Amino acid sequence: MELSSTDDEHDPEGQTTAVDRSRTEALLSGAERHLEDLDAAEQRLKEGTYGVCEVCGCEIPRARLAVRPTARTCVDHAA
Numbered sequence: 515m516e517l518s519s520t521d522d523e524h525d526p527e528g529q530t531t532a533v534d535r536s537r538t539e540a541l542l543s544g545a546e547r548h549l550e551d552l553d554a555a556e557q558r559l560k561e562g563t564y565g566v567c568e569v570c571g572c573e574i575p576r577a578r579l580a581v582r583p584t585a586r587t588c589v590d591h592a593a
């Protein structure tokens with residue numbers, strides 16, 4: 515039964531599972547970062563600084579906020 519143990523190591527389905535897992539972990543960490551951004555945006559809403567560029571203090575254009583509601587800077591100062 516040497517073949518079957520070799521098969522296990524090269525099981526294509528096992529590899530797919532590993533890829534899926536790392537992809538899911540990447541998605542999850544991205545979602546966590548997004549949640550932090552949302553928390554920060556909510557905090558700025560409370561402080562009345564939402565929609566104000568952190569760098570120059572100008573108003574972030576509404577069009578930019580529509581695309582990136584969690585944006586902290588104007589387009590000029592976007593990282």
Ligand SMILES: [Zn+2]
Pocket residue numbers: 567568569570571572587588589590591
């Ligand atoms: Zn700015």
